[in-house]
Amino acid sequence: MLDVWRLKLLVQFDTLKTMHRVAEVMAVTTATVSTQLKLLETQTNSTLFEKVGRNVALTATGKQLVKQVRPILDELEEVERTLNAPRNDDRGIVRIGAFSSSLQTLVVPAVTQVKDQHAGISFVLSEMEPPESLAALSSHQIDLAIIGYIGELMTIPDELTAIELGTDQLQVLLHDRNPLAAQTGVSIADLREQDWAMEPQGAYLTDRLWRLCQDAGYQPRQVATFQDYAAIRAAVQHHFAIGVLPGIAIPAHLPHVRAIPLVPHQRRHFYLVSRRAQARLQPLVLTKQAIQGVGEQVLQ
Numbered sequence: 545m546l547d548v549w550r551l552k553l554l555v556q557f558d559t560l561k562t563m564h565r566v567a568e569v570m571a572v573t574t575a576t577v578s579t580q581l582k583l584l585e586t587q588t589n590s591t592l593f594e595k596v597g598r599n600v601a602l603t604a605t606g607k608q609l610v611k612q613v614r615p616i617l618d619e620l621e622e623v624e625r626t627l628n629a630p631r632n633d634d635r636g637i638v639r640i641g642a643f644s645s646s647l648q649t650l651v652v653p654a655v656t657q658v659k660d661q662h663a664g665i666s667f668v669l670s671e672m673e674p675p676e677s678l679a680a681l682s683s684h685q686i687d688l689a690i691i692g693y694i695g696e697l698m699t700i701p702d703e704l705t706a707i708e709l710g711t712d713q714l715q716v717l718l719h720d721r722n723p724l725a726a727q728t729g730v731s732i733a734d735l736r737e738q739d740w741a742m743e744p745q746g747a748y749l750t751d752r753l754w755r756l757c758q759d760a761g762y763q764p765r766q767v768a769t770f771q772d773y774a775a776i777r778a779a780v781q782h783h784f785a786i787g788v789l790p791g792i793a794i795p796a797h798l799p800h801v802r803a804i805p806l807v808p809h810q811r812r813h814f815y816l817v818s819r820r821a822q823a824r825l826q827p828l829v830l831t832k833q834a835i836q837g838v839g840e841q842v843l844q
Contacts, residue, residue: 618821710843
């Protein structure tokens with residue numbers, strides 16, 4: 545019989561792409577992961593990995609085994625959850641990964657509602673950018689992911705399912721003494737000579753804004769790099785820089801600040817993503833319903 549632990553490592557590798565990342569997620573050494581996967585090759589009498597340059601990748605046989613194993617591991621996870629809560633479906637831990645603004649505006653209000661009504665359900669929340677949360681969901685590190693994309697949703701694995709929650713729109717934050725603050729809409733080209741406050745490179749919104757600026761023929765003059773939106777808002781309030789933020793990250797009233805739509809409109813779509821195999825688990829059903837309810841109130 546195939547070893548379930550080794551099969552889990554194999555599926556993790558398919559999602560995370562390196563043995564080092566698998567080791568981090570599974571809290572073991574890279575050497576342990578490598579050894580266990582070699583034993584799986586022996587056990588299956590198959591070549592599951594091949595060298596690609598300096599890296600290791602799955603062979604066609606390895607990919608086929610992952611495809612067969614994923615639904616089996618999902619079923620085992622559901623059996624385990626059922627056994628751990630035989631008397632009460634409204635009990636369990638729900639792990640959610642989401643980007644910062646959706647955590648604050650959607651997830652925290654929703655899980656608070658669920659906890660108030662179902663004391664047996666607890667939550668673990670993690671801040672994650674969309675690509676990171678999708679990988680964590682596929683590798684069973686979390687149970688739900690909130691992701692946001694401008695434009696079409698990226699292709700997601702077959703074992704995942706996505707529900708659109710709504711949209712918001714990117715807004716340009718300007719101090720009220722900025723000459724552009726008198727406009728009803730601001731284009732990327734209008735911001736060529738401005739000082740910018742942004743998140744670090746690699747953040748989804750920052751990368752998107754850099755691409756828009758480069759398409760307009762310039763690089764943004766990024767004078768401030770902050771990890772959170774509150775610092776960006778503060779930089780605008782003190783007339784140090786401008787910022788571009790999604791609508792749900794902007795309070796209704798910010799002294800000395802105007803929020804003006806970025807034109808052409810950059811509309812961000814929010815999705816709630818889960819694993820298909822967990823569709824009937826009551827704690828997840830209740831949590832998804834709560835998040836959708838909050839989304840209807842705060843998103844367009």
